Amino acid sequence: MGLDKTPDLGAIEERARQLWEDTGIYRFDPDAPGEIYSIDTPPPYVSAAHLHVGHAMSYSQAEFIVRYQRMRGRNVFYPMGFDDNGLPTERFVEKKYGINKARTTRSEFRELCLKETGEIAIGYERFWRKLGLSVDWRLRYSTIDDHCRRTSQLSFLDLHAKGRVYRSEEPVFWDPSMQTALAQADLETITRTSTLHDIAFRAPDGRDLVISTTRPELIPSCVALYFNPTDERYQSLAGGRALVPVAGHEVPILSDDDVKIDYGTGLMMVCTFGDGADVQRWKRDGLELRLGVDAAGKMTDVAGAYAGLDTDAARKRILADLEAAGALRGSKKIEQQVAVSERTQRPTEFQMKPHWYIRVLDLTDELLARSVELNWHPDYMKVRLDAWIEGLKYDWNITRQRFYGVPFPVWYCDGCGAVVLATEDELPVDPLESSPVTPCPKCGGTAFVGDPDVMDTWMTSSLTPHINANWAHSPDRPPPAPLPMTLRVQAYEIIRTWLFYTLVKSHLHDNTLPWTDVMMSGWGLNEQGKKFSKRDLESKKEGQFNKYDPEDVIDKYGADALRFWAAGSHLGHDLRYHEEDVKVGRKLVLKLWNVARLVEQYAPDFDPSTIVSIAQRTPEDRWIVGQLERLLPVVARGFDTYDYAIARDALDHFFWAEFCDDYIELVKDRFWTEDSYTDAERASARSTLWEVLRTLLGLYAPFLPFVTEELYQYMYAAHEDALSIHVTRWPDAPAALTPEVPEIETLRVLLQAVRSERTRTRLPQGRPLTELVVDADEPATRATLEAMTQSLAAAARARSIRFGSAATETQLPGLRIDIVPEEKAEAS
RNA sequence: AGGCCCGUAGCUCAGUUGGUCAGAGCACCGCCCUUACAAGGCGGGUGUCGCCGGUUCGAGCCCGGCCGGGCCUACCA
Numbered sequence: 082m083g084l085d086k087t088p089d090l091g092a093i094e095e096r097a098r099q100l101w102e103d104t105g106i107y108r109f110d111p112d113a114p115g116e117i118y119s120i121d122t123p124p125p126y127v128s129a130a131h132l133h134v135g136h137a138m139s140y141s142q143a144e145f146i147v148r149y150q151r152m153r154g155r156n157v158f159y160p161m162g163f164d165d166n167g168l169p170t171e172r173f174v175e176k177k178y179g180i181n182k183a184r185t186t187r188s189e190f191r192e193l194c195l196k197e198t199g200e201i202a203i204g205y206e207r208f209w210r211k212l213g214l215s216v217d218w219r220l221r222y223s224t225i226d227d228h229c230r231r232t233s234q235l236s237f238l239d240l241h242a243k244g245r246v247y248r249s250e251e252p253v254f255w256d257p258s259m260q261t262a263l264a265q266a267d268l269e270t271i272t273r274t275s276t277l278h279d280i281a282f283r284a285p286d287g288r289d290l291v292i293s294t295t296r297p298e299l300i301p302s303c304v305a306l307y308f309n310p311t312d313e314r315y316q317s318l319a320g321g322r323a324l325v326p327v328a329g330h331e332v333p334i335l336s337d338d339d340v341k342i343d344y345g346t347g348l349m350m351v352c353t354f355g356d357g358a359d360v361q362r363w364k365r366d367g368l369e370l371r372l373g374v375d376a377a378g379k380m381t382d383v384a385g386a387y388a389g390l391d392t393d394a395a396r397k398r399i400l401a402d403l404e405a406a407g408a409l410r411g412s413k414k415i416e417q418q419v420a421v422s423e424r425t426q427r428p429t430e431f432q433m434k435p436h437w438y439i440r441v442l443d444l445t446d447e448l449l450a451r452s453v454e455l456n457w458h459p460d461y462m463k464v465r466l467d468a469w470i471e472g473l474k475y476d477w478n479i480t481r482q483r484f485y486g487v488p489f490p491v492w493y494c495d496g497c498g499a500v501v502l503a504t505e506d507e508l509p510v511d512p513l514e515s516s517p518v519t520p521c522p523k524c525g526g527t528a529f530v531g532d533p534d535v536m537d538t539w540m541t542s543s544l545t546p547h548i549n550a551n552w553a554h555s556p557d558r559p560p561p562a563p564l565p566m567t568l569r570v571q572a573y574e575i576i577r578t579w580l581f582y583t584l585v586k587s588h589l590h591d592n593t594l595p596w597t598d599v600m601m602s603g604w605g606l607n608e609q610g611k612k613f614s615k616r617d618l619e620s621k622k623e624g625q626f627n628k629y630d631p632e633d634v635i636d637k638y639g640a641d642a643l644r645f646w647a648a649g650s651h652l653g654h655d656l657r658y659h660e661e662d663v664k665v666g667r668k669l670v671l672k673l674w675n676v677a678r679l680v681e682q683y684a685p686d687f688d689p690s691t692i693v694s695i696a697q698r699t700p701e702d703r704w705i706v707g708q709l710e711r712l713l714p715v716v717a718r719g720f721d722t723y724d725y726a727i728a729r730d731a732l733d734h735f736f737w738a739e740f741c742d743d744y745i746e747l748v749k750d751r752f753w754t755e756d757s758y759t760d761a762e763r764a765s766a767r768s769t770l771w772e773v774l775r776t777l778l779g780l781y782a783p784f785l786p787f788v789t790e791e792l793y794q795y796m797y798a799a800h801e802d803a804l805s806i807h808v809t810r811w812p813d814a815p816a817a818l819t820p821e822v823p824e825i826e827t828l829r830v831l832l833q834a835v836r837s838e839r840t841r842t843r844l845p846q847g848r849p850l851t852e853l854v855v856d857a858d859e860p861a862t863r864a865t866l867e868a869m870t871q872s873l874a875a876a877a878r879a880r881s882i883r884f885g886s887a888a889t890e891t892q893l894p895g896l897r898i899d900i901v902p903e904e905k906a907e908a909s
Numbered sequence: 910a911g912g913c914c915c916g917u918a919g920c921u922c923a924g925u926u927g928g929u930c931a932g933a934g935c936a937c938c939g940c941c942c943u944u945a946c947a948a949g950g951c952g953g954g955u956g957u958c959g960c961c962g963g964u965u966c967g968a969g970c971c972c973g974g975c976c977g978g979g980c981c982u983a984c985c986a
Contacts, residue, residue, distance in 0.1 A: 087948080270983070277986085294986060307986090341985060349986045358984035418910095418983075464913060465981060472982060573914090574980060608920095610978085649921075649934095653914085655979075657921060661935055664948085671948065679945035730923070730933080737934095745945080753944075833952095840940065840952040847943035847950095878943085 084681060084795065088674045088788070090639035090667075097790040098210060104804040107215045109158045111560045118155035119562035120147060121545050121569045121596055122216075123579070124162035124224060126169060127201040133613040134643070134658050135605025137212055137631040141647035142602050142725060143570040144214050148783035149720040151215070152811040158562035160220035160549050161209065165198030167538040168259065168424060170225075171485040173197065182484050187511055190485055194225060208632055213640050213786045215807065219559040222548055224541045225487070230509035232553040233541045234490040236586060237479075238502060240439060245589055246479075248437050248500070252353075252360045253478055255432040256422040257378030261482040262436060263429060264537055265475050266578045268420045275417040279345070279410040280403055282306060283324040290323050290334075291410055293345030295417060297403065298395035299352035301328040301384045302373030304363065308348050310336040315348060326408035327399060328385065335366060354431035356420070357474070374430045376482075392430075436480040437489060437534075441585055445470055451584055456598040458723040459653045462573055466584075469577040477585070479537045486535030492517050496526030508553070543582035546595040566596040573601045573653065600723045603655040605647075610657055628660045641785040642666030648729040648784055669733070670788045672741065673781065677792045679745065680774050683752050684767035689800050691764070692772070695819050698765040701872060704822035705744040708735065709773055713814040716780055725783070732780055740773060743829050750875030757871060776812045824865040828873060831855070831866070831898060834891035835877045838900050846878075851901045853879035856887035858895035 101107060111117075120143065125136065151157045174180065174194050182190070202223065209216060222229055240246045254263040275295045282290040290306065303325050308315035315334070322331045332350075339358070340349055351359045353371050362368065371383045380387045380395045386402075387395040403409040420429050441448075448470050457463040480489075488511045490503035501517045503510045512531025520527045547553070551561040565587065571579055580599065587595035607613055607629065617629045626633050634643050645666025650656035680687075695706055712735045719728030748766045751758045775797055782789040786807060793806035803809040835853065839846050853874070857863035863884060866873065870882045879900075887899040 084945095086946085292986080296986085339984080344985060351986085355986075356984050358986075361984075418985085420984090459914095461913065468912060468982065474984095577981070604979095651923085654922090655915090659921065659935080662921065665934065668948075671946070675946035675949090677945085682945070726923085734933080741945095742951090749944090836951055837953085843940065845941050845943085846952085847941065 084674065084678045086678075088671070088791075090641075090670070090787070091636070093791045094211070094213075094635075094640055094787045097213075097787045100790065100794070100805060101215070101807075106805050106808050107157070107159065107217050108219065109217045109560060109562065110156070111562075113156045115154045115156035117158060117562055117567070118147075118150045119158035119549070119566040119568070119596075120160070121549065121566050121583075122159070122161055123571050124164040124222075124542070124545065125205065126167075127163045127165050127198045127205060131618045132205065132208055132631055133605070133618055133629045134631045134634060134646075135613050137634075137643055138605035138647040138656060138658075139570075139572060139602040140209065140214060141212065141644045142652070143568075143600065144212075144644075145648060145725040145728075145783045146568070146600065146720060146723055147215060148786065148807060149811065151807060152779070152782065152809060154810070157215075158220075158549070158566075159214075159216050160222070161206075161214070161216045161218065162222040162224065162545065162548065163198065163202045163205065164224045164538075164542065165194060165202070166224040166229075166486060166541055168483065170194050170198055171483060174485075186514060187484065187488065188514055191225060194485060195223065198223065198225075211632065211635055211640060213644065215786070217559070220549065224538070225485075227509050228551075228553070228555040228558060229541055229544075229548055230487045231555050232544050232548050233487045233536060234503065234508045234510065235505060235553045236540065236544055236547070236590065237437075237490060237536070238505065238508075239590055241502060243589065245440050246437060247440060247476075248435055250433055250435040252363070252431040253434050253436055253480075254420075254429045255376065256425055256427060257374070257376070257430055258425050258427050259422065259483075260376055262432070262434060262478055262480055263422055264478045264539070265473070266539070266581070267423050268429065269423045269426075270418050271421050271426070272416055272418055275415055275419070276412050277345070277415045278400065278403075278412045280326060281408045281410055282326060282350075284318060284334075285321055285323075289410075290318070290348055291346045292348050292350045294350060294355075295415070296352070296355050296392075296396070297399050298380065298384070298387065298392050299355050299373050300325060300350070300399060300403075301330075301387070302352040302354075302371040303328070303332055303350045304353055304368040304371055305332050305351045305366070306334045306348055307337045307340050307351060307362065308334070309340040309342045310338065312340075312342050312347050326406055327402050333368075337362065360431060370433070372431075372433060376432055378430065434480070434482075436478050439477040439479055439585070439589075441477050442473055442475070444585070444588070445473065447588060448581075448584060451588055451594055454594055455584075455596075458598065458600045462576065462599075462601045462653060465573065465576045466580060469581060477537075477582070479540050480534045481537055483535050486538065487541055488512055488535055489532040491532040492529035493532070494521040494524060494526050495528035495530055496521060497524040499523040501529060539578055539582045542579055543586045546583065546587065547590070552590070564591055564595070565593050567598060569596045569599040570602065571599070572604060576601075598723075601653045603650060603653055606655050606657045608657060608659060610655075629658065634660075634663055638663045638667045639670060639787070641670050641787050644784055644786075645669060645729075648725050651726045652724050669736075670785060672737070673777070673785070673788055673792065676741065676745070676774060676777075677796065680770045681796070684771050687767055687771045689771070691768075693761075693765050693768040697761070698769060699762055700822045700869070701744065701747045701825060702765045702769040703819055704825035705740060705769060705773060707819040707821050708739050709776060710814040710818050713776075713780075713812055717811070717813075720783070728780075729784060732777075732784075736777060736781075740777070743832070744773075745770075746832075747825075747828070747872055747876050750872065754875070757875075778806060779809060779812045782806050824869065827862060827865060827893065827896070828869060828876070830891050830893045830896065831873065832876050834889065834896075834898050835879075835900060838889055838898070842900070842902070844900070844902050848878070849903060850877065850879040851903050852881050852883055853877050854883050854885050854887045854899040854901065856885060856897040856899075862893075862896060 174197050277293050278297050279291050279293050284290050306323050318334045321334045351362050354360050373383050375381050380390050382388050452466050490510050492501045492512050546566050550564045551558045583595045642663045646662045715731040716728040751763050751766050778789045778793050790806050874882050887897040889898050
């Protein structure tokens with residue numbers, strides 16, 4: 082019996098996990114008492130090779146709140162999903178199995194993806210359990226599973242029924258290397274060096290019209306020239322036409338307020354399509370379509386002699402031809418911002434494709450109102466969403482030309498081209514592998530072509546609340562939580578995507594917010610303050626410790642220690658990872674453990690029914706209880722505002738400085754020198770030690786779920802009726818606080834001064850003093866200290882206390898001390 | 910170029926509404942194997958609070974302008 086001198090963290094963690102599993106305390110029961118507290122967790126991509134400690138950080142931060150709310154009596158719904166939708170998975174599987182997509186059906190391919198990602202997800206789940214996430218694993222979902230495909234397709238049907246979905250052939254952002262369309266949110270802007278060429282067109286009167294462009298290969302695709310209407314140099318050209326060099330066709334000359342007079346020559350060309358501005362002018366002014374680049378990034382027939390070349394080759398050729406024709410008037414290097422595909426970093430082109438869109442541009446005001454409704458933590462993150470909403474320029478293009486993904490539940494009638502939608506009870510459906518159950522409602526035809534495209538992955542990710550709520554009524558799902566959910570947890574860089582799209586979906590489907598609160602975590606960064614890179618993890622060799630691998634870190638220092646590190650940055654702020662900080666976490670775990678050993682030693686087999694009332698306790702005991710009571714609202718406020726770091730800081734300070742360093746040191750003497758104290762004083766100490774440790778375990782439980790569980794089970798569970806500390810009541814301060822005991826503060830100052838003097842005079846802390854001289858100017862202070870001579874002498878390790886004249890100042894004005902070491906006293 | 914966040918000790922970070930606000934932990938140095946803990950205890954801050962102005966009796970905090978970093982936005986051809 083008795084706690085081991087050194088805890089076996091691995092065994093403790095395993096025991097706790099087993100207990101949680103056996104008792105099912107994290108399983109959601111819709112009928113359980115308490116207000117429902119539901120969490121919309123980010124489904125991590127499972128195609129990535131490794132998790133890093135940054136993942137541990139952000140998921141831990143959310144989990145602190147979850148555990149706190151559970152102890153607050155909320156009925157917690159805490160699911161976890163995995164994102165195995167999308168391109169990384171597709172590429173991974175394609176490569177691994179050497180798939181020829183022409184000979185594989187979507188469903189066969191999907192099965193392989195599910196198999197692969199399922200295996201990776203098992204490893205992920207194992208890790209999340211190891212980290213101590215209190216997830217109800219029955220709620221696990223996969224974004225490509227039947228339930229999620231059904232939910233996504235139902236979302237499409239519902240939005241279609243509501244008139245929110247439309248199909249249109251328009252210029253779409255296009256990634257030529259992936260050969261798929263992209264949405265506005267899939268783009269990034271990079272800065273690169275480019276060459277701006279001055280090229281002469283020809284006016285009808287034969288004069289040169291020089292424009293500047295970085296993309297001369299699009300000259301055959303030129304459909305107009307533009308100038309600013311206030312630019313006197315070109316006003317006479319309005320309504321006229323210009324001859325395009327080399328290509329030889331004519332284009333209209335138009336004006337536009339947005340043309341910068343001082344850029345280049347003030348005259349510009351518009352092509353179909355060089356950039357988004359071209360698209361806008363093309364649409365607005367009804368320009369001709371001369372698509373110059375095809376889906377694979379090669380020049381089209383429009384490019385004449387350059388057809389079939391890729392854009393770079395065409396650019397070189399046409400520059401040479403322009404030069405030969407005397408149309409190239411100059412070239413210079415410039416810094417240029419260019420839109421690239423976020424995933425491939427390739428500059429985007431435009432393609433004309435029939436695509437499905439969700440109309441969102443008219444929702445700006447409504448979405449901004451939703452943003453106001455939402456409780457943002459931290460609140461300044463709100464402006465990021467608002468800025469995105471206000472900057473929207475395009476409806477949401479939900480079509481992607483990928484093989485793998487959620488198909489559209491759509492067929493096109495072979496006879497009349499009518500769109501035929503699947504019915505709800507057919508979902509999930511793959512239109513390439515099945516047909517409508519009824520003939521075409523328009524022409525009665527029975528031949529159909531399934532829509533070959535798949536949905537943008539955000540079509541699914543934006544539905545995580547609906548997936549969790551089983552909005553689609555999929556069979557065999559565990560009990561769902563109602564919508565809206567309580568909390569969304571995510572990092573700030575995907576506000577414009579995940580948060581925005583989720584908001585759109587809930588607004589359109591349910592006319593509500595998806596959740597009431599949102600909590601933004603920052604990023605875990607490596608020691609250099611950079612994002613974790615593949616290299617940070619790839620250096621890992623089998624069986625070798627990698628400081629960024631969270632499983633390795635847990636094996637070495639314990640899960641509680643890693644979680645402790647995660648609590649080190651304020652909400653929404655990035656946190657650099659240092660192994661040293663995890664060691665501090667382990668130190669805390671060991672300290673708690675040793676305090677428990679001390680309590681066990683001084684208060685063995687404590688019977689809570691014999692607890693001494695606060696009023697009956699000694700000043701030291703009333704002091705620490707009063708301090709603890711004053712700590713409670715600080716910790717609670719931290720958790721209530723999602724600022725777990727405030728909670729941790731306050732808790733750590735109380736535990737280390739007040740409880741361990743001072744209170745325990747003060748109280749020890751009662752058990753060491755029996756004769757100097759009464760049994761009542763010892764009983765008071767036992768009650769206090771027992772009680773304060775119990776409260777501390779509760780307060781630390783959200784951060785350190787393992788060690789607190791172990792100690793709770795060992796010392797307290799038998800006296801309470803809870804299965805686990807994690808379902809015990811959160812400690813609240815009593816209505817009437819225990820009065821503060823200021824004399825103990827004076828005592829602490831005095832002890833600090835004694836310790837400091839010992840250091841200064843190189844006197845070991847443990848060596849007894851013959852005498853401690855205390856000099857207090859204030860009679861009240863002196864009287865207070867005189868009443869506590871016993872404790873003071875014991876804690877200062879002084880054989881006697883004398884009140885007289887002393888010279889060493891303490892931190893308290895008017896209070897001085899002197900110490901008389903043994904040898905010196907004997908000599909005098 | 911614009912928006913938001915950040916810049917405090919060697920490192921990671923606290924510093925509510927301007928008035929013991931120059932702080933914590935780590936690291937480092939010194940002493941101590943004192944009966945919970947040497948994977949420990951005790952003591953020690955080592956600083957131009959990014960820079961320059963302004964408001965104020967008083968600025969790490971408020972205002973303006975710079976510099977540096979991050980995230981996001983942007984059609985400059």
